[in-house]
Amino acid sequence: MEVKSEASGPKATRVKTEPRVNSENQTYKLRAKNIDVFYGDFQAIHDISLDIIDNSITAFIGPSGCGKSTFLRLFNRMNDYIDGFSMNGQILLEGQDIYDPSVNVEELRKKIGMVFQKPNPFPKSIFENVAYGLRIQGIKDKDFIEQRVVESLKQATLFEEVKDDLDKQALALSGGQQQRLCMARTLAVKPSVLLMDEPTSALDPISTAKIEELITELKKKYTIAIVTHNMQQAGRISDNTVFLYMGKLVEYGDTQKIFTNPEKDRTQNYITGRFG
Numbered sequence: 001m002e003v004k005s006e007a008s009g010p011k012a013t014r015v016k017t018e019p020r021v022n023s024e025n026q027t028y029k030l031r032a033k034n035i036d037v038f039y040g041d042f043q044a045i046h047d048i049s050l051d052i053i054d055n056s057i058t059a060f061i062g063p064s065g066c067g068k069s070t071f072l073r074l075f076n077r078m079n080d081y082i083d084g085f086s087m088n089g090q091i092l093l094e095g096q097d098i099y100d101p102s103v104n105v106e107e108l109r110k111k112i113g114m115v116f117q118k119p120n121p122f123p124k125s126i127f128e129n130v131a132y133g134l135r136i137q138g139i140k141d142k143d144f145i146e147q148r149v150v151e152s153l154k155q156a157t158l159f160e161e162v163k164d165d166l167d168k169q170a171l172a173l174s175g176g177q178q179q180r181l182c183m184a185r186t187l188a189v190k191p192s193v194l195l196m197d198e199p200t201s202a203l204d205p206i207s208t209a210k211i212e213e214l215i216t217e218l219k220k221k222y223t224i225a226i227v228t229h230n231m232q233q234a235g236r237i238s239d240n241t242v243f244l245y246m247g248k249l250v251e252y253g254d255t256q257k258i259f260t261n262p263e264k265d266r267t268q269n270y271i272t273g274r275f276g
């Protein structure tokens with residue numbers, strides 16, 4: 001899969017591709033290289049480089065304001081909408097620079113889906129919420145849409161709960177169900193990366209457990225990056241953890257190692273709750 005240029009056809013330019021395998025023979029899905037982010041004069045991210053491995057869950061942790069959401073939003077160019085945003089460095093998806101001028105941002109966002117902190121279904125039926133992304137792509141085939149809606153609801157482990165109510169208003173669902181609906185809506189356009197910005201912080205413990213189970217299951221097919229304030233959650237579901245502090249990368253590595261034997265005192269102090 002590749003990020004296509006906005007133009008298609010013989011004249012379309014292709015973004016240069018880099019090798020994607022590291023020294024441990026792991027394939028990385030995303031690479032961030034020497035990233036600085038600014039909001040106006042304020043520098044929110046300082047020279048961060050990191051790789052995200054295919055079919056893994058990477059958790060971003062750190063105190064409020066350390067830059068977790070800013071960093072996550074770089075991966076699907078959501079910061080582009082923010083006044084005063086600028087950046088240095090490169091973000092590569094499958095070896096291709098997603099900030100290259102030839103990249104079609106709409107196409108990119110089909111590949112890199114995002115789920116937000118607060119469930120944000122549209123004021124439409126359950127069915128239409130999941131079908132939305134397909135409809136805006138101009139897909140008209142009813143059978144195809146129906147099949148994709150059912151498949152996505154099943155993947156998001158919501159189908160059994162709503163299968164007799166697909167015409168019901170999505171806003172009538174519980175918060176936890178709405179969040180799984182938002183996941184189904186994201187999955188319906190077949191992304192390969194899922195970004196999640198505190199997806200369970202507005203949910204009760206039972207809904208949280210369901211979403212965590214779902215995220216762990218989705219890892220088989222997707223590469224997942226999740227921002228969380230919940231240390232236990234990061235420990236439970238992630239393979240790798242990124243610890244940020246004041247816009248800088250303090251430590252990045254295997255979650256078990258970060259949580260049991262981190263390299264840096266600052267990481268130790270944070271995960272044991274000595275500051276936050």
Ligand SMILES: Nc1ncnc2c1ncn2[C@@H]1O[C@H](COP(=O)(O)OP(=O)(O)OP(=O)(O)O)[C@@H](O)[C@H]1O
Binds near residue numbers: 067
């Ligand atoms: N739109 C914006 N305009 C100006 N500054 C911003 C903007 N968004 C974030 N910032 C600043 O950038 C820094 C990083 O913010 P960011 O929201 O990425 O941190 P965070 O770690 O996700 O925080 P939280 O855990 O509280 O959500 C903060 O100092 C914040 O005030």
